[in-house]
Amino acid sequence: MAQQDGAEYEIRVLQESDLYIESGFYATLENLRKEERIDIENMRRQFRRRQQSGVVTYVVVLGGQIVATTSVVFEDKFIHNGGRIAHVEDVATRKGYEGRGYAKALLQQATTLARQEGCYKVILDCSFDNVLFYVKQGMRPVEICMRVDL
Amino acid sequence: MAQQDGAEYEIRVLQESDLYIESGFYATLENLRKEERIDIENMRRQFRRRQQSGVVTYVVVLGGQIVATTSVVFEDKFIHNGGRIAHVEDVATRKGYEGRGYAKALLQQATTLARQEGCYKVILDCSFDNVLFYVKQGMRPVEICMRVDL
Numbered sequence: 001m002a003q004q005d006g007a008e009y010e011i012r013v014l015q016e017s018d019l020y021i022e023s024g025f026y027a028t029l030e031n032l033r034k035e036e037r038i039d040i041e042n043m044r045r046q047f048r049r050r051q052q053s054g055v056v057t058y059v060v061v062l063g064g065q066i067v068a069t070t071s072v073v074f075e076d077k078f079i080h081n082g083g084r085i086a087h088v089e090d091v092a093t094r095k096g097y098e099g100r101g102y103a104k105a106l107l108q109q110a111t112t113l114a115r116q117e118g119c120y121k122v123i124l125d126c127s128f129d130n131v132l133f134y135v136k137q138g139m140r141p142v143e144i145c146m147r148v149d150l
Numbered sequence: 151m152a153q154q155d156g157a158e159y160e161i162r163v164l165q166e167s168d169l170y171i172e173s174g175f176y177a178t179l180e181n182l183r184k185e186e187r188i189d190i191e192n193m194r195r196q197f198r199r200r201q202q203s204g205v206v207t208y209v210v211v212l213g214g215q216i217v218a219t220t221s222v223v224f225e226d227k228f229i230h231n232g233g234r235i236a237h238v239e240d241v242a243t244r245k246g247y248e249g250r251g252y253a254k255a256l257l258q259q260a261t262t263l264a265r266q267e268g269c270y271k272v273i274l275d276c277s278f279d280n281v282l283f284y285v286k287q288g289m290r291p292v293e294i295c296m297r298v299d300l
Contacts, residue, residue, distance in 0.1 A: 025228075033229045042232040049226040053203050057228075073225055076199040078175075078207075079183045079240060082192035087237070090229060115300050122300065125275070125293040134296040143275040143295035146284040150265050150272065 002105065007062055009102070011109050014057035014069070019043045024066035025059065028094040058109050060102045068093040068102035072110045074117060086114035088124035107137050152255065157212055159252070161259050164207035164219070169193045174216035175209065178244040208259050210252045218243040218252035222260045224267060236264035238274035257287050 002009055018025050019040060026038050050057070053073070060068035073087040088110050093102050114122045125145040126134055135141070152159055168175050169190060176188050200207070203223070210218035223237040238260050243252050264272045275295040276284055285291070 029229055035229075035231055037231075039231055043228060046226045046228055046232040053224075053226070055225070073223075074203075075205070075223055075237075075239065076196045076203070077240070078193060078196055079179055079185075081185055081187075081189055082196040087225075089225065090227070111298065111300070119300055121297055123275070123295055123297045125273070125295050127293055131294050131296070137298075139296035139298045141294045142297045143277055144281050144291045145273055145275050145293035145295050146281070146289040147271055147273045147292045148261065148287075148289045150261070150269055 009060050009062040009067070011058055011060055011105060014047075014059050016044060016047050018059065018066060019047060024094060025069065028059075028066050028069050028092050029090070031092045031095055032090055056113060058106055060106065062097070066094070067097040068106055070103070070106040070110055072113055074119070080120055083120045084118055086110065086117065086119045086122045088122055091124070091126075103133070104137060107134075159210050159212040159217070161208055161210055161255060164197075164209050166194060166197050168209065168216065169197060174244060175219065178209075178216050178219050178242050179240070181242045181245055182240055206263060208256055210256065212247070216244070217247040218256060220253070220256040220260055222263055224269070230270055233270045234268055236260065236267065236269045236272045238272055241274070241276075253283070254287060257284075 002011070014025070021038060026035070055071055055073050057069060057071040059066045070091040071089045073089055075085050075087060077083050077085060088107065091103050091106060111122055124134070124139070131141055152161070164175070171188060171190075176185070205221055205223050207219060207221040209216045220241040221239045223239055225235050225237060227233050227235060238257065241253050241256060261272055274284070274289070281291055
């Protein structure tokens with residue numbers, strides 16, 4: 001348990017049993033993208049697919065509610081003589097819980113895991129507005145993320 | 151077989167049997183990063199790990215030699231109600247074979263695969279110098295890639 005502003009929170013790995021509406025997990029993800037409706041069966045399928053691919057999702061739990069999350073996707077490279085890298089994806093803090101250091105704590109947790117897994121780097125894509133936040137966490141801007149919608 | 155400047159080339163998926171020094175695969179990757187030495191056993195291990203994670207690596211083969219490559223890493227999301235995305239990684243053209251449209255052809259192949267796999271977007275990180283190239287391929291700059299070395 002860690003403490004922030006007097007409120008104790010826990011960082012742990014997301015469980016399949018967290019995939020119900022009232023856990024706060026989807027409310028947290030809404031800060032990334034608002035969904036019309038949540039298909040729980042589909043979420044369970046994705047959970048299992050992600051587990052098979054070795055994706056690790058962390059959640060910050062405060063008073064039994066999920067209030068922040070991020071995921072780590074590992075990629076085994078041929079370059080770096082077969083090195084491994086970690087992609088940090090979907091950092092989200094639930095509306096009303098921002099500015100309490102949860103994203104920072106999650107990033108530290110993700111970086112610790114990446115180090116344990118023998119990764120040589122951690123990368124993530126963020127909006128222009130969030131560059132300074134990640135610079136403060138010790139990251140540096142290196143490339144441009146390009147996108148095409150299908 | 152496709153044709154470029156009179157020379158026929160083929161785009162196909164990388165096979166484990168391509169992982170020997172003389173295939174041109176490592177010479178191609180050297181345009182991303184020069185290695186002191188190649189550990190073939192490690193490369194085979196990475197090949198199998200990547201296969202398990204569903205990573206698809208394409209190569210351009212010209213006269214029996216690999217002259218360009220890229221990889222597609224799929225990620226199953228919770229957002230977009232359990233959507234799938236494709237990360238295009240490690241686009242490389244072998245020294246001396248640049249400017250012949252291989253990277254463009256590989257990107258088209260990767261995008262076709264992503265569409266077949268039901269992805270809602272393709273993303274890739276590139277250097278500032280290469281933004282215009284990817285804009286010409288129909289992509290747009292959307293975010294900044296941040297990095298920390300471990």
